[in-house]
Amino acid sequence: MRKLSEQEIENQLTKLSGWEYVDGAIETSFEFKNFKDAFSVMTRIAFECEAQEHHPEWSNVYNSLNIRLNTHDAEGVTEKDFKLAHSIEEIIESE
Known part of the structure; x- marks a missing residue:
């Protein structure tokens, strides 16, 4: 894969x-009800990551999810x- x-x-x-x-990666965060x-x-998302054989750096605290790719x-x-x-x-939008 070529670096963009x-x-x-x-x-x-x-x-x-x-x-x-941010610092060599794309990132976002989401907040949920709980x-x-x-x-x-x-x-x-984990199942999709496995299907694509590509895994994020992510963290979860209570209802928040931070993703870095x-x-x-x-x-x-x-x-x-x-x-x-x-x-x-697409996964987020389907929720």
Whole structure:
């Protein structure tokens, strides 16, 4: 996978709501009604991550979920990260 330039990343971010480019990765956060809802979404995202063989750096505290994506092998952001970000958005929107 080819590492994207900062301009390519910024262009791709216009297609995602709430995502930012920070320190070599794209990241976002979500807030849910409670822990159960947050964990339920995390489980759905985890299955999608396995299907795409791409895994986020993420953290969960009670009802919040923070997600950070980059491709370690490419040492930056690639199309693989944006593909997963769009899938995550679809999961969130379906809730």
